[in-house]
Amino acid sequence: MGLLFNGVTVSNFFALLIFIAALIVVNELTRRSLKTSILLYCILPIVLLILVLAGVMGSPTGKTWFGWVKVVSALTGVYGFLLIRFTKLGEKKFAAIFPATILSLNIAEAVYREFEVFATYKTSVVDPGGNLILGGTWNILNGISGILCIVTLTGFIGIRVSKDKFKDMVWPDMTWIYIVAYTLWNFAYVYNCISSRSMYAGFAILLAALIAELFMKQGVWLQHRAQILSFYVMFSLSVDYQSYDAFRILPTYTESGLLTVSLIAFIFNVGALLFLLYRIIKTKKNPFKEEIYTDTGYYKKSIQVNEL
Numbered sequence: 001m002g003l004l005f006n007g008v009t010v011s012n013f014f015a016l017l018i019f020i021a022a023l024i025v026v027n028e029l030t031r032r033s034l035k036t037s038i039l040l041y042c043i044l045p046i047v048l049l050i051l052v053l054a055g056v057m058g059s060p061t062g063k064t065w066f067g068w069v070k071v072v073s074a075l076t077g078v079y080g081f082l083l084i085r086f087t088k089l090g091e092k093k094f095a096a097i098f099p100a101t102i103l104s105l106n107i108a109e110a111v112y113r114e115f116e117v118f119a120t121y122k123t124s125v126v127d128p129g130g131n132l133i134l135g136g137t138w139n140i141l142n143g144i145s146g147i148l149c150i151v152t153l154t155g156f157i158g159i160r161v162s163k164d165k166f167k168d169m170v171w172p173d174m175t176w177i178y179i180v181a182y183t184l185w186n187f188a189y190v191y192n193c194i195s196s197r198s199m200y201a202g203f204a205i206l207l208a209a210l211i212a213e214l215f216m217k218q219g220v221w222l223q224h225r226a227q228i229l230s231f232y233v234m235f236s237l238s239v240d241y242q243s244y245d246a247f248r249i250l251p252t253y254t255e256s257g258l259l260t261v262s263l264i265a266f267i268f269n270v271g272a273l274l275f276l277l278y279r280i281i282k283t284k285k286n287p288f289k290e291e292i293y294t295d296t297g298y299y300k301k302s303i304q305v306n307e308l
Contacts, residue, residue, distance in 0.1 A: 005199060
């Protein structure tokens, strides 16, 4: 990790593993229990908000507009997904519009920030949240990658609730190609714009969502992602965890590193777009009205494991 990060000691590494494991456990507990979801995503945010406003808790993240916006948007996604999963709303076809819309808005927030950083920070500065920021070509590349993450969303019409006891929100058409493209884009965004926390706000929570998708429950990546992100942003806004030495893995934040991660994300997202266009031409399907990847192994397994 020398190209991208410094300070990866043995203690830092094991702290990172514990951090990732904790995110996976919280996600799995809330996925399996509505009561636990209400406790962690409805009651806990109110308690933390009171403590932060009272000055009892808080971190530098609370000094930036993006920190607060991300908490609200992430929790909004979780609330919408819970309603789809556990109420009759999930039986309505129009409900499928919500997951695609909230995901697109979350991506758009980050795209706006990329372009803002490019336009505003021509030299390295430290923002109110304690992040070193430098604008450059990488922001443009990754801003375009974020737009492609919105453009390549397909098959939201096929979103449904699993028929097992966990009632997960399943998006079968969101296959590994999109998930990897999004993950690369989002890591590059966090590295570009939330530099000091990029190992945790980027690598750790993205890896936790991937592990949950591959080893806990396939086909519900967006639900995994929303729950893990929500818990992290609440924690990050409330606790200055990087004041502890165990969580001091920091980015090298060189221009070569910034350009590398953004270029990789850009190339993969362009590839995902080209593959989508190929699929549309081959299958003659409308991505806004039909699922595109129904004949793929990933799609079929997602349907199978969710008993659909």
